[in-house]
Amino acid sequence: DAGVTQSPTHLIKTRGQQVTLRCSPKSGHDTVSWYQQALGQGPQFIFQYYEEEERQRGNFPDRFSGHQFPNYSSELNVNALLLGDSALYLCASRTPDSSYEQYFGPGTRLTVT
């Protein structure tokens, strides 16, 4: 049973560019959340998708947007990249039950130069 997968593993972009990160949830999971983790910090919640709609959003600017597809996979888009966007971007998925347990993918390391 494949776990949560993310692509790409690493990415280097220049300030002002746009980036798209991709996530496939664990089999049987229908809810996907995205997190940003800066070095030495805990993950910061960006947003959550369920039934192809954004259900919750953290304190991130509109430059951060997302999408969920009918097969539950998801994309995170970041426009007008800033140096401060350099971080590990994590995708997590969970089941529709009430446990709220979520499982993380390996992450995408984004470096903005």
Place this chain on the structure above:
Amino acid sequence: QKEVEQNSGPLSVPEGAIASLNCTYSDRVSQSFFWYRQYSGKSPELIMSIYSNGDKEDGRFTAQLNKASQYVSLLIRDSQPSDSATYLCAVIYNFNKFYFGSGTKLNVKP
């Protein structure tokens, strides 16, 4: 502002000892609590979830929750060098938003 507080450490314990990791949270409404382990350069891995007051044991791990004191802890018995990692406490607010602490770095010395 919802907050989850953890001592950043590092917490150093000898092999075979009990490691005690602590976490406090700010919102009394929170109902679900989680401990994740994160090795350097890797993504967080779920260790334990706890939803009601008291203790929950899973192998060498015990999670403890005290909602009145807004406090959750993780005990690791018979600590091993392979337990050396950063441990993240996570709390759910508003049913869907996970808030993480900044993590406690644990070093288990052989």
